[in-house]
Amino acid sequence: xxxxxxxxxxxxxxxxxxxxxxxxxxxxxxxxxxxxxxxxxxxxxxxxxxxxxxxxxxxxxxxxxxxxxxxxxxxxxxxxxxxxxxxxxxxxxxxxxxxxxxxxxxxxxxxxxxxxxxxxxxxxxxxxxxxxxxxxxxxxxxxxxxxxxxxxxxxxxxxxxxxxxxxxxxxxxxxxxxxxxxxxxxxxxxxxxxxxxxxxxxxxxxxxxxxxxxxxxxxxxxxxxxxxxxxxxxxxxxxxxxxxxxxxxxxxxxxxxxxxxxxxxxxxxxxxxxxxxxxxxxxxxxxxxxxxxxxxxxxxxxxxxxxxxxxxxxxxxxxxxxxxxxxxxxxxxxxxxxxxxxxxxxxxxxxxxxxxxxxxxxxxxxxxxxxxxxxxxxxxxxxxxxxxxxxxxxxxxxxxxxxxxxxxxxxxxxxxxxxxxxxxxxxxxxxxxxxxxxxxxxxxxxxxxxxxxxxxxxxxxxxxxxxxxxxxxxxxxxxxxxxxx
Amino acid sequence: xxxxxxxxxxxxxxxxxxxxxxxxxxxxxxxxxxxxxxxxxxxxxxxxxxxxxxxxxxxxxxxxxxxxxxxxxxxxxxxxxxxxxxxxxxxxxxxxxxxxxxxxxxxxxxxxxxxxxxxxxxxxxxxxxxxxxxxxxxxxxxxxxxxxxxxxxxxxxxxxxxxxxxxxxxxxxxxxxxxxxxxxxxxxxxxxxxxxxxxxxxxxxxxxxxxxxxxxxxxxxxxxxxxxxxxxxxxxxxxxxxxxxxxxxxxxxxxxxxxxxxxxxxxxxxxxxxxxxxxxxxxxxxxxxxxxxxxxxxxxxxxxxxxxxxxxxxxxxxxxxxxxxxxxxxxxxxxxxxxxxxxxxxxxxxxxxxxxxxxxxxxxxxxxxxxxxxxxxxxxxxxxxxxxxxxxxxxxxxxxxxxxxxxxxxxxxxxxxxxxxxxxxxxxxxxxxxxxxxxxxxxxxxx
Numbered sequence: 001x002x003x004x005x006x007x008x009x010x011x012x013x014x015x016x017x018x019x020x021x022x023x024x025x026x027x028x029x030x031x032x033x034x035x036x037x038x039x040x041x042x043x044x045x046x047x048x049x050x051x052x053x054x055x056x057x058x059x060x061x062x063x064x065x066x067x068x069x070x071x072x073x074x075x076x077x078x079x080x081x082x083x084x085x086x087x088x089x090x091x092x093x094x095x096x097x098x099x100x101x102x103x104x105x106x107x108x109x110x111x112x113x114x115x116x117x118x119x120x121x122x123x124x125x126x127x128x129x130x131x132x133x134x135x136x137x138x139x140x141x142x143x144x145x146x147x148x149x150x151x152x153x154x155x156x157x158x159x160x161x162x163x164x165x166x167x168x169x170x171x172x173x174x175x176x177x178x179x180x181x182x183x184x185x186x187x188x189x190x191x192x193x194x195x196x197x198x199x200x201x202x203x204x205x206x207x208x209x210x211x212x213x214x215x216x217x218x219x220x221x222x223x224x225x226x227x228x229x230x231x232x233x234x235x236x237x238x239x240x241x242x243x244x245x246x247x248x249x250x251x252x253x254x255x256x257x258x259x260x261x262x263x264x265x266x267x268x269x270x271x272x273x274x275x276x277x278x279x280x281x282x283x284x285x286x287x288x289x290x291x292x293x294x295x296x297x298x299x300x301x302x303x304x305x306x307x308x309x310x311x312x313x314x315x316x317x318x319x320x321x322x323x324x325x326x327x328x329x330x331x332x333x334x335x336x337x338x339x340x341x342x343x344x345x346x347x348x349x350x351x352x353x354x355x356x357x358x359x360x361x362x363x364x365x366x367x368x369x370x371x372x373x374x375x376x377x378x379x380x381x382x383x384x385x386x387x388x389x390x391x392x393x394x395x396x397x398x399x400x401x402x403x404x405x406x407x408x409x410x411x412x413x414x415x416x417x418x419x420x421x422x423x424x425x426x427x428x429x430x431x432x433x434x435x436x437x438x439x440x441x442x443x444x445x446x447x448x449x450x451x452x453x454x455x456x457x458x459x460x461x462x463x464x465x466x467x468x469x470x471x472x473x474x475x476x477x478x479x480x481x482x483x484x485x
Numbered sequence: 486x487x488x489x490x491x492x493x494x495x496x497x498x499x500x501x502x503x504x505x506x507x508x509x510x511x512x513x514x515x516x517x518x519x520x521x522x523x524x525x526x527x528x529x530x531x532x533x534x535x536x537x538x539x540x541x542x543x544x545x546x547x548x549x550x551x552x553x554x555x556x557x558x559x560x561x562x563x564x565x566x567x568x569x570x571x572x573x574x575x576x577x578x579x580x581x582x583x584x585x586x587x588x589x590x591x592x593x594x595x596x597x598x599x600x601x602x603x604x605x606x607x608x609x610x611x612x613x614x615x616x617x618x619x620x621x622x623x624x625x626x627x628x629x630x631x632x633x634x635x636x637x638x639x640x641x642x643x644x645x646x647x648x649x650x651x652x653x654x655x656x657x658x659x660x661x662x663x664x665x666x667x668x669x670x671x672x673x674x675x676x677x678x679x680x681x682x683x684x685x686x687x688x689x690x691x692x693x694x695x696x697x698x699x700x701x702x703x704x705x706x707x708x709x710x711x712x713x714x715x716x717x718x719x720x721x722x723x724x725x726x727x728x729x730x731x732x733x734x735x736x737x738x739x740x741x742x743x744x745x746x747x748x749x750x751x752x753x754x755x756x757x758x759x760x761x762x763x764x765x766x767x768x769x770x771x772x773x774x775x776x777x778x779x780x781x782x783x784x785x786x787x788x789x790x791x792x793x794x795x796x797x798x799x800x801x802x803x804x805x806x807x808x809x810x811x812x813x814x815x816x817x818x819x820x821x822x823x824x825x826x827x828x829x830x831x832x833x834x835x836x837x838x839x840x841x842x843x844x845x846x847x848x849x850x851x852x853x854x855x856x857x858x859x860x861x862x863x864x865x866x867x868x869x870x871x872x873x874x875x876x877x878x879x880x881x882x883x884x885x886x887x888x889x890x891x892x893x894x895x896x897x898x899x900x901x902x903x904x905x906x907x908x909x910x911x912x913x914x915x916x917x918x919x920x921x922x923x924x925x926x927x928x929x930x931x932x
Binding site for chain 2 (some may be wrong): 013015016017020023024025026027029030032033034035036037039040042043044045047048049050051052053054056059060062063064066067068069070071072073074075078080083085086087088089091093094095096097098099100101102103104105106107108109111112113114115116118119126129130141142143144145147148152155156159164175176177179180181182183184185186189224225227229230253254255256257258261262276278279280281282283284285286300321322323324325326327328329330331332333335338339341342343344345346347348349350351352354355357358359361362364365366377378380400401404409410412415429430431432433461464465466467468469470471473474475478479480481482
């Protein structure tokens with residue numbers, strides 16, 4: 001069987017601080033051409049003990065070696081469910097680095113930042129069209145901050161109507177950020193049992209006039225479309241509540257259906273998922289938020305408005321929730337997402353969603369005889385198996401680690417919590433049938449290994465730079481920084 | 486479409502394996518009534534060259550960095566970035582990876598974060614730092630929330646000399662949490678008014694929040710503020726918007742800060758119209774379990790080799806859900822990496838040199854501007870690389886300078902009491918000729 005996992009020479013590398021040689025530096029400055037100034041003693045710090053001292057060569061080699069211990073989308077298949085690890089186009093990187101963007105100071109007068117404002121305005125328009133929400137803010141730095149923004153908007157709306165309400169309903173399939181966000185907005189969380197697809201009756205049973213909002217993910221984290229979404233929204237609205245949608249899974253829906261047309265009131269986007277901007281080892285992303293016309297006055301400030309041919313930033317909006325970070329958002333991430341939308345066009349975005357769903361269903365069809373599929377409804381952009389059929393005393397974690405030996409990034413595991421030993425696979429549209437076949441072959445081979453030689457799973461990974469790590473000791477005796485001996 | 490590999494034949498084969506007749510059938514779970522019945526109203530796809538041409542056109546309608554002389558600071562700073570920074574962070578093993586959930590194949594990201602955490606501790610003089618936050622403003626807001634949790638108190642005192650956007654962000658984060666936020670005025674020297682602070686302090690105050698340097702570029706008397714806060718049992722939260730200053734200034738940790746939140750943009754990250762940047766967040770060891778954000782710790786693998794993992798996750802939202810210390814579920818990985826590479830290149834000597842040059846350039850400019858008739862320095866306290874000037878007709882003056890290709894500073898419109906005041910920033914990027922050019926243009930403009 002063909003798989004990319006091989007062994008190769010791995011170069012070890014010390015910590016930066018263990019490299020230091022007093023007097024070295026990797027940086028040069030022009031000679032000081034103004035008089036030197038000495039700070040008074042009471043303000044001046046001592047030399048920073050233990051701070052790195054390396055040459056440029058040392059630094060370049062250090063980080064190059066570190067990089068080789070990582071696995072990225074450009075290394076290979078990265079089916080991390082719910083994270084939409086699609087290919088990150090390179091032209092977007094060139095665009096974000098254009099000097100007129102990268103070197104544009106955020107306090108530059110509006111007349112000298114028209115290009116940036118126009119880009120942001122047009123990106124807002126495009127996101128509005130894809131989602132069906134007329135009001136868009138680009139300010140949030142990440143999905144979780146978008147959630148916070150969206151829920152603050154909901155709370156502000158209720159406050160404006162004289163009663164903030166007390167509770168937020170959240171299905172058991174939700175991301176952990178949903179309840180954490182509701183708590184940050186001063187709400188109590190009421191969990192809802194969903195059994196795969198949330199029913200309007202379940203929502204109705206919990207819905208009363210103390211419920212501020214329902215937070216839902218659609219498609220949900222099982223990769224299933226919430227088929228009763230329209231009825232659910234009606235049930236929530238009937239009692240004066242609002243519906244928040246976690247937009248993590250928008251990659252299944254572009255050009256197919258729009259959350260704004262379903263009765264949803266607020267949704268955040270993850271530009272680093274749906275709109276192809278790189279995940280960067282954990283950020284930066286961008287988490288714009290879309291809202292209905294009714295909620296638009298509550299969006300954070302500043303907002304961008306178009307005045308004829310010019311664009312302006314407006315902060316004087318009395319109902320706004322304020323600002324949730326400095327300046328206007330993760331601008332260079334916005335540039336990348338805008339470049340992606342230009343590259344794809346409307347038809348291309350729809351095609352991306354179609355192929356994402358095709359890929360997930362293809363994986364499902366190839367694996368569902370061997371792996372247990374707890375929910376039989378049609379999958380959208382991702383498929384979730386359980387580890388029920390895994391033999392030899394092996395669990396999801398062992399399968400995941402064995403996939404590493406085969407040369408793959410494992411899927412998301414043990415999430416959503418409602419599936420025992422969840423294996424959540426999201427291939428995205430940018431993977432070819434050959435890649436999917438090789439991956440499925442590896443999954444099937446591992447299932448076979450579990451039956452015949454489970455040690456191969458239990459002792460995996462063996463080909464990575466390190467083997468399984470002692471996480472228990474790391475948490476019990478935290479060592480969170482280097483310190484001089 | 487060049488990012489989507491499917492040929493018609495691939496699609497046919499895949500549909501056959503799935504057992505459906507068309508791609509449309511795959512969407513049978515989406516009710517007809519919510520289907521979009523028309524194509525998305527977006528422009529047709531552009532070729533790669535066309536995309537670049539359009540984006541270059543937009544970039545070119547912004548200020549031209551080659552011909553514009555900028556003295557803008559105020560939370561985003563123009564520092565020299567060595568070529569190796571962008572070169573290294575562009576390695577796609579860093580750029581196209583995600584959160585290091587699988588440590589065996591994420592050791593590069595994990596070790597780099599461990600190094601970042603160490604560098605932040607060294608700079609701030611604190612004991613523990615996290616893997617980073619979104620930016621300085623949101624880090625500051627998280628610091629306030631953490632102080633309120635730990636102190637179990639509900640009043641927070643924010644210095645009016647703290648960056649206005651940081652204050653606004655704190656307000657938004659705290660809006661619905663039954664916390665009372667109050668401002669502490671600044672005194673005539675540009676520092677937080679210590680006497681008024683003492684009047685406002687009391688046994689219900691969880692935190693005092695000040696900038697270091699503050700928004701006016703002024704170096705606060707952190708030790709004095711810390712003592713005052715601690716006497717009331719409050720935490721001192723220090724927000725550092727210009728961390729290059731920490732190359733010279735005493736660290737907040739040694740002056741008594743309890744939480745240091747800051748903005749790392751100055752460490753090799755382009756100003757990029759305001760983001761993405763990287764927040765840093767450092768605390769005392771005793772408070773680590775109340776901290777928000779990701780943490781990386783050192784451990785051993787099965788063969789006894791050193792390795793790194795995400796740790797202390799029981800504070801976090803994916804486990805604690807509504808009881809988590811924050812809803813944050815990522816960091817600013819690549820920006821934290823930029824800062825780590827930048828600080829590695831500068832090192833102990835380089836950081837001190839660049840901080841020294843910033844101070845020297847700003848002092849030269851400050852002294853020169855003060856000689857212009859009609860231009861004065863309202864605040865006497867020491868500053869780092871930016872400072873406030875007062876000049877009649879500030880707004881018109883700045884507009885006049887902009888026409889000459891000089892962005893002379895930020896008019897302090899957020900402070901109605903500081904009409905005609907401008908925040909001016911000088912860094913190692915300015916040559917003496919650049920500084921003289923501003924002085925000359927301002928002298929001409931004022932006259």
